[in-house]
Amino acid sequence: MKAGIVGLPNVGKSTLFNCLSNAKAQSANFPFCTIEPNIGVVNVPDPRLEKLETLVKPERVLPATVEIVDIAGLVKGASKGEGLGNQFLANIRETDAILHVLRCFDDDNIVHVDGSVNPIRDKETIDIELQLKDLETVEKKLEKVQRAARTGNKEAVKEKEVLDRLKSSLEASTNVRSIAFKESEREEFIKPLQLITDKPVLYVCNVNEQAAKDGNAYVEKVKEAIAHEQAGLLVLAVSIEADINELESFEERQLFLDDLGLEEAGAAKLIRSAYNLLNQQTYFTAGEKEVRAWTIPIGASAPQAAGVIHTDFEKGFIRAEVISYDDLAQYGTEAKVKEAGRMRVEGKEYIVQDGDVMHFRFNV
16 A cells, blocks of 8 residues: 655655654755655554554564655646656556645745645645646547547447546546546546546645644635545644654653643544545454554455465465454453354455454465
C-alpha cells in the first residue's frame, strides 16, 4: 500500500512526512524544497497489538504498515511539464491513494507560492492539473476505441460510451472519483486506465495551533468544496505534530497533547485514515515466536488472507481456525477460548473480519 502526500509547494508536505516517518526529509521556507520523492514506511497504530503482545508474550511484534511518499510540489501548468510537473505526475500515478495537504492558516513569515492563503484556489489548481493529465489519457484511449466502435464491435461501443462520459466530465472539471458509474464499468473500463483523479483522496487541512481542535473558517470552506466528492477530510496542525515528534518520551507527548485538549497525535489519526481510505483491514497471527498484523482488503476470503502470508497457503488452503480479537482479549488464552467454545473452524467461503486472530491449515 502506498499513499502519496501532495499539494502546492510550501504547504507543509515535507514537515508532515517527517512527522509520519521520522525520516527527516528536507523542509524549508521556499518552493520546490522536495524534488525527488521521499519514501517512508509507517506503522499503522493499533492498540490491539499491544494487548496481544501482553497476552501471548512473543519474541517479536510486527505491525501493519503503509508506505508514505512525499511528492514534489505542483504548480499551474504541471500537466504541460511546468515546474516539476511530469515527474510529479509520474510519481503520483504510482500511489494507491492521495493525501492532499491544503494550507489553512495565516502566517506572513511563510511564503505562499501564489502570494496569499486560499485553500479552495490551491485545491482547484492541483485538481485542474490532474484532470488535464487524466483527460490526455482518456483522449488517447478514445482514439483507439473509436476505430473499433465504428466497425460495430459491441464491447468497443460500450467502452466508447464510458470514455465519452469521462471526457465530458473531466472537461467540466469533475474528478473521476465523483462520477457515478456502474461497478462493472469501473472494473472493466476505468480501473485499467489508472486515472489520477480516480484515486481515493484525504484532504489534510494544515491549520495553526489555535485551530487544531475545532478547525477554522478555511476548513469550513474546504468542507463545503468537497461535499460532493467521495473524499475524506482531516484537520491537522502540522507544526504541532513536528513539536510532538521532537519529544522523547510517551509521557511528555501525552502531557503536550493534554495541554492542547487533544486525545492523540494527529499523525496517528492520519495513518489510520490512510489505511481506511485504501479500504484495508487487519487480521492477526499470534504465536510464541511472533504476533503480527496482516493487511488485507475488506471483503477478502480466508484463502486470500492466507495468501498474504505465502502463496502456497492460498493454493493449499484447507481451513482456518479463527478467534475474534475481543474473545481472546476477554478469555486471555487460546486454550480458554477453546474451552468456552469460541474458536471457529472456517472454510474457503469465510470472509475475514477486522481483528480476526487466525491460524491456517494447508497442504501443498
